[in-house]
Amino acid sequence: MSEVASTSGAPSLAVSDEVVIRIADMDKWYGQFHVLKSIDLEVRRGERIVICGPSGSGKSTLIRCINRLEEHQSGSINVDGIELTDDLKNIDAIRREVGMVFQHFNLFPHLTVLENCTLAPIWVKKMPKNEAEEVAMKYLERVRIPEQASKFPGQLSGGQQQRVAIARSLCMNPKIMLFDEPTSALDPEMIKEVLDVMIELAREGMTMICVTHEMGFAKTVANRVIFMDAGQIIEQNEPGAFFDNPQSERTQLFLSQILAH
Amino acid sequence: MNTFSTGSIVNAGDLPDKPAPIRTDGPIAWLRDNLFSSRTNTILTLVALAIVLYAVPPALNWLVVKANWSGGAEACRANPGAACWPFITARWEQFLYGFYPQAERWRVNIVLYVLLGGIFLLAFEKMPLRKWVGLLMLIPFPIVSYFMLYGGVFGLPVVETSRWGGFMLTLVIALSGIVASLPLGIVLALGRRSTMPIMRLVCTLFIEFWRGIPLVAVLFMASVMFPLFLPPDVTFDQLLRAVIGVALFASAYMAEVVRGGLQAIPKGQYEGAMALGLPYWKMMRLIVLPQALKIVIPGIVNTFIGLFKDTTLVLIIGLLDLLGIVQSSINDPNWSIQSVPYTGYVFVALVFWVCCYAMALYSRHIEEKLHTGHKR
Ligand SMILES: Nc1ncnc2c1ncn2[C@@H]1O[C@H](COP(=O)(O)OP(=O)(O)OP(=O)(O)O)[C@@H](O)[C@H]1O
Ligand SMILES: [Mg+2]
Numbered sequence: 001m002s003e004v005a006s007t008s009g010a011p012s013l014a015v016s017d018e019v020v021i022r023i024a025d026m027d028k029w030y031g032q033f034h035v036l037k038s039i040d041l042e043v044r045r046g047e048r049i050v051i052c053g054p055s056g057s058g059k060s061t062l063i064r065c066i067n068r069l070e071e072h073q074s075g076s077i078n079v080d081g082i083e084l085t086d087d088l089k090n091i092d093a094i095r096r097e098v099g100m101v102f103q104h105f106n107l108f109p110h111l112t113v114l115e116n117c118t119l120a121p122i123w124v125k126k127m128p129k130n131e132a133e134e135v136a137m138k139y140l141e142r143v144r145i146p147e148q149a150s151k152f153p154g155q156l157s158g159g160q161q162q163r164v165a166i167a168r169s170l171c172m173n174p175k176i177m178l179f180d181e182p183t184s185a186l187d188p189e190m191i192k193e194v195l196d197v198m199i200e201l202a203r204e205g206m207t208m209i210c211v212t213h214e215m216g217f218a219k220t221v222a223n224r225v226i227f228m229d230a231g232q233i234i235e236q237n238e239p240g241a242f243f244d245n246p247q248s249e250r251t252q253l254f255l256s257q258i259l260a261h
Numbered sequence: 262m263n264t265f266s267t268g269s270i271v272n273a274g275d276l277p278d279k280p281a282p283i284r285t286d287g288p289i290a291w292l293r294d295n296l297f298s299s300r301t302n303t304i305l306t307l308v309a310l311a312i313v314l315y316a317v318p319p320a321l322n323w324l325v326v327k328a329n330w331s332g333g334a335e336a337c338r339a340n341p342g343a344a345c346w347p348f349i350t351a352r353w354e355q356f357l358y359g360f361y362p363q364a365e366r367w368r369v370n371i372v373l374y375v376l377l378g379g380i381f382l383l384a385f386e387k388m389p390l391r392k393w394v395g396l397l398m399l400i401p402f403p404i405v406s407y408f409m410l411y412g413g414v415f416g417l418p419v420v421e422t423s424r425w426g427g428f429m430l431t432l433v434i435a436l437s438g439i440v441a442s443l444p445l446g447i448v449l450a451l452g453r454r455s456t457m458p459i460m461r462l463v464c465t466l467f468i469e470f471w472r473g474i475p476l477v478a479v480l481f482m483a484s485v486m487f488p489l490f491l492p493p494d495v496t497f498d499q500l501l502r503a504v505i506g507v508a509l510f511a512s513a514y515m516a517e518v519v520r521g522g523l524q525a526i527p528k529g530q531y532e533g534a535m536a537l538g539l540p541y542w543k544m545m546r547l548i549v550l551p552q553a554l555k556i557v558i559p560g561i562v563n564t565f566i567g568l569f570k571d572t573t574l575v576l577i578i579g580l581l582d583l584l585g586i587v588q589s590s591i592n593d594p595n596w597s598i599q600s601v602p603y604t605g606y607v608f609v610a611l612v613f614w615v616c617c618y619a620m621a622l623y624s625r626h627i628e629e630k631l632h633t634g635h636k637r
Contacts, residue, residue, distance in 0.1 A: 069532055088540075095538035106533030110551050110631070119547060120537035172537060 015046040015223060020176060020207055021066060026075030028061060035061050037231045038075065043176075048208045050218040050239075053228035054254060059211040062228070063178045066209070067098045080175060096124065099169030103181040105161045107153035113140070113164050114149040117171045125172070132171070139167040143197050159190025163197055170201075177201065179210040213258055219243065227251045324607070334596055341599040348601050349608050352590050356608075359426015359581055365418065369429055372406045376432075384623070386630060403440060422500040426581040428612065434504055434572040434582065439565050441508035446515025447554075451545065453516065454523055464516070471513035476571055479506045484578040503575050511568045518560035522553030555631050562624035566617045584609050 021043040028036040035058045043049060051059050064070040065077060068084060068091045077084040079094045108116050117136035121127040127135070140146045143163035145156075153161055162182055169177060179198065183191040195217050202208060202221040212218070218225050218239050225242040227235045227250075235242070235251045246252045296306040328344035329336045337345035349356070358366050379398040382388055410433070412419045425433065452464030471479070483506035484499060491497060526549050534544040554561070576585040587605040590596070 067536055069535060092538055092540065095536060098536075100532075100536035102529060102533065102536075104529055106529040106536075108530065108533065108548055108552075110555065120539060123543050123547060124538045168537070 015044050018045045019043065020045045020080050021209075022076075022078040023066075024076050024078075026065065026072050026077060028065060028070065028072045035231050036065070036072070039233060041226075041233065043207065043209065045175075045207055046205050047224065048202045048206075048222050049210070049224045049226060050222040051209065051211045051226045051228060052213055052215075052218070052254070052258075053234075057228045058231040059228055060180050063100075063180060063209055063211060066176075066178060067095050067100055069100075096172065097175045098178060099172060099174035099176070100178045101162070101165050101169055101180070101182045103185050105153070105158075105165045105185075107161055107165055107168070109153050112150050112152055113145070113156070116153065116164060117168045120168070120172050136167070136171050139170045140164070142170070142200070143167045144193075157190060158186045159193045162186065162190075162194045166194075166197055166201075176207045176209070179208065179212065181211050181213075183212065183214060215243070215259065227254065229254070329600075334598065337596075337598045337600060343600060344607065345598060345600045345604045348590075348596055348598075348604055355590065356427045356583060356586055358429055359586055360424040361420060361426070361429065362424065365412070365420055368409045368412070368417065368420075372409050373429075373432075375402065375406075376436075384626070399440065403437065422498055425500065427586045428583045430500075430575075430580060431569075431572050431582040431584075433500070434507055434575060434580075435569045437504045438507040438511050438568045438572070441504075442511035442515045442564070442568065443561070445508070445512035447519050447550065449512060449516035450519035450523060453520055468513045468516050471510050472517070476507070476510050476574055477577060479510050480574060480578050482506070499578070500580060503578060503580060507568065507572065507575075510571075511564060514564050514567070515561065518557050518564055519553065521560065522555075522557035523549065525556050526553050555628075558624050558628050558631075562620055566620055569617060569620070570613060583612060 019042050021041070023039055023041040026036060026039040027034070039062060041062075051062065053059050061070055065072045066079065066084075072084075080097050082090050082093050082097075084090060084094060107113075108119070111119065114133060114136055117140065118129065118132040121132040121135060122129060137146055137149065140149055143166055145160055145163055145167075148156060148160060148164070153164065156164065166182075182198070183194050186194065191214070195214060198208070198210070198217065199221055210217070210222075222239050224236055225239050226233055227242075227246075227248070229250050235246065235248045237247075242251075243255065246255055297303045323343050325344075327340070327342065328346055329340055330346050333347050333351065337347060354366075358369055361369060376398075379394060379402065382394050383391065383398070385391070388394070408414050409417070410420065410425070411422070449464050449468055452460045453468065455461050455464070480503060483502040487502055488497065530548055530552065531544065534548045539547065572582055573584040575582055576588070581589060587609050591602045591605050
């Protein structure tokens with residue numbers, strides 16, 4: 001775990017009262033296996049939520065339900081006023097508002113960095129090519145790798161690839177960003193460069209849900225930490241109280257394990 | 262140079278330059294490394310050398326040194342122990358055009374030149390408008406070619422397909438098969454992996470049906486059985502039937518090749534594309550297929566080459582492709598010379614080999630061009 005330069009008072013960033021994601025009594029099964037058990041979760045605009053929990057607890061599945069990479073079987077998910085149903089129109093609309101960053105980057109290896117970034121604006125938003133390239137360069141500068149624009153993902157380091165992946169998502173101008181363990185496939189010295197970009201994004205007021213075990217990151221930017229175990233949300237609290245004074249025994253055990261090293 | 266005092270190793274001062282290792286890439290070194298590196302290797306080299314010395318000189322003698330290069334049938338009759346190239350030079354027009362009327366052969370030439378020109382232009386990566394040339398070659402060119410060759414429009418006299426033959430016919434069948442089988446194969450492969458059960462079933466049945474019967478049987482069915490199902494007054498061109506048979510047959514193989522490529526694309530690529538909001542067909546066209554097809558270029562070209570050679574089977578339904586026309590020319594009593602059949606078959610083999618090898622080279626060129634560093 002890498003410590004992030006902690007700036008005091010960061011979590012006091014403005015959070016509006018408007019709810020952008022509303023998950024109500026949501027259940028999901030893989031065959032007979034009950035992965036997510038009556039999940040209730042409300043996310044307000046500008047909120048930065050960190051989800052942690054042991055491996056296999058359903059963290060990835062939960063955030064993948066939000067943009068329909070996984071289908072839930074009961075309960076409801078509402079993203080920015082759009083109900084997530086089988087209707088492809090709604091799914092497309094939600095995916096346009098929600099960006100996602102994966103553990104293994106999932107960049108497109110046959111396209112250059114710039115093409116990775118302009119693909120969705122051009123083909124989904126019908127943006128003219130040169131405008132899309134301008135936008136892409138803007139975000140590549142934000143993640144501090146404009147000089148790599150003409151390279152292929154296979155020629156970049158892991159940290160650079162993950163920053164490209166973040167820029168690629170941002171090019172769609174999403175209202176919400178989902179991060180699924182964005183740093184856990186990276187070498188320690190690259191973790192910081194990715195976290196720095198994420199912290200900057202948080203400071204700008206992006207609504208973020210991050211699955212991560214970077215507790216330094218959680219303390220710096222999160223305004224809520226959620227602990228999951230066995231498909232349930234066990235505990236949620238603002239980071240100070242969550243780390244200093246965990247209520248449930250399972251949370252205490254988990255925290256003692258990951259903070260031990 | 263290393264001071265080892267307080268438990269740490271410190272490298273003080275620069276290390277001196279050492280001479281570079283001796284170059285090992287001269288011809289002698291190459292021979293030693295590749296041909297005589299061990300006892301087994303030496304024995305293998307000597308055996309291979311013996312075989313080459315035994316086989317190559319007689320072959321060269323037959324093909325080149327002692328061969329008849331001019332003088333017509335008489336010269337060949339006088340020297341029957343070597344290749345009879347005058348047979349080819351005397352007949353090459355027929356080998357190329359079949360029975361296409363002499364006065365109309367310029368039409369075939371134009372199509373051939375445009376084809377060769379197009380392929381030549383497409384080989385240059387940096388050419389401006391390359392995409393448009395490719396598109397023109399893929400869609401309007403086959404249609405215009407058909408009207409050029411068949412006629413019946415713009416005052417061009419009709420040339421029945423029964424008069425098409427030789428290498429031209431080989432090209433018509435092979436290229437139509439190639440152009441039709443790739444898109445059809447892609448659609449079938451996508452269908453076989455579809456989440457819709459009906460789609461999957463139909464595509465699987467189609468693929469397994471065509472893969473399960475020999476091409477000869479397909480051609481027989483196309484030429485003999487198919488007309489039985491048509492109303493008697495409807496005629497359906499024999500060549501067209503053969504082309505459809507070959508194309509469907511090849512598309513089943515192509516589908517399985519493409520499916521192999523699709524299976525190699527990690528789930529993360531689909532998820533990355535979906536998370537960006539790309540709908541199914543755009544995801545397939547922009548993300549999945551370019552990568553999948555790139556992986557299976559060797560398999561695709563393999564199928565093309567197989568298809569190209571399989572066109573010779575149309576011989577059995579009475580179409581005279583290059584092999585067919587050479588074979589029937591061999592029986593000409595004026596050329597009943599011992600060396601003529603061999604010469605004819607060697608010629609056919611050479612033509613096919615050149616075409617197939619060109620395809621292999623072209624595919625290797627494309628593969629290198631598409632290489633974009635390590636995969637992730
Ligand atoms: N496609 C699937 N089919 C069946 N079971 C699955 C599938 N995907 C995940 N699971 C199971 O669902 C459970 C939750 O998986 P999930 O990936 O959400 O866990 P996680 O909390 O993200 O774990 P990790 O920290 O290891 O990423 C696990 O027990 C996993 O084995
Ligand atoms: Mg996970």
